[in-house]
Each structure stands twice: as C-alpha cells, then as structure tokens.
Amino acid sequence: MGVLTGKVALVTGASRGIGKAVAMAHAREGAKVVICARRQAELKRAAREIQAAGGEASWIAADIARSNDVKRLVREAERRYGTIHILVNNASILGPREPIARYPLAAWEQVLKVNLTAQFLVTKEVLRLMIARREGSIINVSSGVGRIGKARWGAYAASKFGIEGLTQLLAEEVKEFNIRVNAVNPGATRTEMRAEAYPEEDPLTLPTPNEITAVFVYLASPESIGVTGKSFDARDWLNKSN
C-alpha cells in the first residue's frame, strides 16, 4: 500500500519533465493518474512508461489554455475514475527571455494564458468535484522568479507571481471544504524548459525531475492535511525518499 492508494491525481503537462516525474511518483504511491499535454505521441509514451513501472495511468490530450479542452479533460477523468482528489497544476511555457521594453504583446498574452489563466480554468473545473466531496489537494507549480523578480523573465515571472497569489487566496476560500492549496518551486531541474532558458548550462549539473518529487507526494498525501496556502521549495526535499 502506498501513501496515495485509492486517490486519483490529475497532473497537467505530464508528457515529459517535472510533470511526468511527479505523475510517476504518484502512481508509485498507488494513485491512479491522469496525465495531459498537447502533443499526443509524447503523452502516450509517458503513460506507457508509468504503466510499465506498474502504475495505473490514463492520458488525455488537451490544451489547458482552451476552456473546452479543460472541460473535456476533467469530465473524461471523472468518467474514467469517478473523481479527482489531487490536482498538480504543472504545465507552463517559458516565453521569450526579453526585457519588458522589447517584450512582444502576443507572447505576453500567450504566456499569461497558458501559465495563469489556464491554471484558473483547470482549478475551477476540478474544484467542482473536490467541493462536492469536501476533500482535495491542489499543488501549483511556481518558480523562484515568481517570488523574487529577475530581469528578462517577463511574462513567465509575472505569471508565477500570479500563481503564488492564486495559491494564497484560493487556500483561504476552500479551507472550509478541507481542500488544501500549496505552491512548489521545483528549483533548477534538468528538463527541456531549463535547457531552453539556459542553453549554455551543463544539464548534468542539475537534479533530474525524479529527484525532486518528494515534496509533491508529501503535499498530495494525508501527511499534509491542514497544510495550506504555503510555498515550498523542492530543493529542500531533494532525494528524500517518498
């Protein structure tokens, strides 16, 4: 029996990187996981990997920036598994590394749409199920630049500041329904997004996504009941066994 046995987890942006590792860790602890991303082939491969490791996983291709996709995603997860106990709002895009003075409006709007508005859309749909059952854990993936602003992080940083704020206000709103809402900053991690942001960096100097999942499992598990509205750093939990 794992600490998440009997639970259903939805992880967005889980076809690769941190989302995939978090989904894998949840499945290892006994959760049934539903993973989503836009591109089907990579997503399907991720689901097969989780299944090959003995986990229960289902994939649903969806663009979380589209409200119809989000409705379909949550309805389909509910149809397959009955409900959702754990939501990991992980999917995001980097956008251009440009100063604000040169930042293109279209990119600004797209980054905020995927990294903030889409998290609102997914959360709103999933809350319908969590409020009805009066239980749930929502884990919002943030970033160091969502806590301290840094030059040339533009809409990405603004969206992550938004995620931190959304975490705090939602935690207050849903406390009465036994739903906890927390944010996790993964810290620099060996993924495609990190390589795009720091092309000159040696990825081998960074922890892999599989090494940073312990805090996610803690926040999803009953061990964290009562913990809400807080911001965590996955690096503080590095290599802790789940």
Ligand SMILES: NC(=O)c1ccc[n+]([C@@H]2O[C@H](COP(=O)([O-])OP(=O)(O)OC[C@H]3O[C@@H](n4cnc5c(N)ncnc54)[C@H](OP(=O)(O)O)[C@@H]3O)[C@@H](O)[C@H]2O)c1
């Ligand atoms: N890696 C780091 O060092 C680091 C540091 C701090 C914070 N983070 C945060 O950690 C999270 C995961 O990052 P990562 O490095 O693992 O990124 P990644 O390797 O680029 O993976 C991003 C995932 O999100 C999916 N995605 C992107 N847009 C989507 C959309 N509109 N709808 C559905 N899925 C979408 C991607 O698949 P598709 O492209 O097929 O949709 C992919 O599965 C992000 O929130 C990121 O901001 C990462």
